[in-house]
Amino acid sequence: DAEITQSPRHKITETGRQVTLACHQTWNHNNMFWYRQDLGHGLRLIHYSYGVQDTNKGEVSDGYSVSRSNTEDLPLTLESAASSQTSVYFCASSREPWEDTQYFGPGTRLTVL
Amino acid sequence: ELKVEQNPLFLSMQEGKNYTIYCNYSTTSDRLYWYRQDPGKSLESLFVLLSNGAVKQEGRLMASLDTKARLSTLHITAAVHDLSATYFCAVVGSDYKLSFGAGTTVTVRA
Numbered sequence: 001d002a003e004i005t006q007s008p009r010h011k012i013t014e015t016g017r018q019v020t021l022a023c024h025q026t027w028n029h030n031n032m033f034w035y036r037q038d039l040g041h042g043l044r045l046i047h048y049s050y051g052v053q054d055t056n057k058g059e060v061s062d063g064y065s066v067s068r069s070n071t072e073d074l075p076l077t078l079e080s081a082a083s084s085q086t087s088v089y090f091c092a093s094s095r096e097p098w099e100d101t102q103y104f105g106p107g108t109r110l111t112v113l
Numbered sequence: 114e115l116k117v118e119q120n121p122l123f124l125s126m127q128e129g130k131n132y133t134i135y136c137n138y139s140t141t142s143d144r145l146y147w148y149r150q151d152p153g154k155s156l157e158s159l160f161v162l163l164s165n166g167a168v169k170q171e172g173r174l175m176a177s178l179d180t181k182a183r184l185s186t187l188h189i190t191a192a193v194h195d196l197s198a199t200y201f202c203a204v205v206g207s208d209y210k211l212s213f214g215a216g217t218t219v220t221v222r223a
Contacts, residue, residue: 033211041215042214042215043201058210097209098210101146101158102158103158104157
């Protein structure tokens with residue numbers, strides 16, 4: 001069965017360190033998304049990609065970057081982790097970008113000390 | 114900027130009774146999603162509503178979309194314990210991005 005996975009599931013890091021969160025999908029979807037979830041804010045879009053070599057900024061992109069070298073993976077990098085980036089991060093993918101169901105990964109809980 | 118507001122944010126339901134969650138949004142859109150999230154889990158798609166007047170039903174849940182009023186409702190019929198979760202609506206804005214409401218946390222009590 002097709003799926004979307006994230007790793008690690010939990011991560012504790014220190015302020016200033018670079019952190020990369022992995023997202024891998026086997027749906028063969030062109031469209032992939034990264035969200036963060038914070039209490040009281042619902043989910044907020046960080047970055048998204050419509051296909052290989054394509055990346056776009058979302059609502060809360062400062063301090064984050066992504067790259068898309070193949071269809072299956074969209075890693076999210078925190079260049080210099082800050083305590084404000086403590087959150088739960090969800091990756092999602094979809095067949096059509098904004099007209100189709102987005103399938104979400106299990107999430108990564110990141111704590112920045 | 115698209116704003117999505119859900120109410121109520123917390124809903125305590127009695128088993129067997131009917132309830133409605135409201136999702137209002139601030140700019141024109143004809144694409145709206147409802148998701149369910151169990152504590153500590155990921156999001157599960159419930160409904161995709163893609164036109165004015167769209168109505169979808171699955172079990173005890175029914176969602177509808179009124180694009181003129183910029184309003185979607187999620188109606189719960191005869192609540193049962195299994196429906197305890199947080200429900201999110203999400204709207205596609207004119208910038209073709211998905212904006213989420215803050216979520217409605219539902220607790221069903223006997």
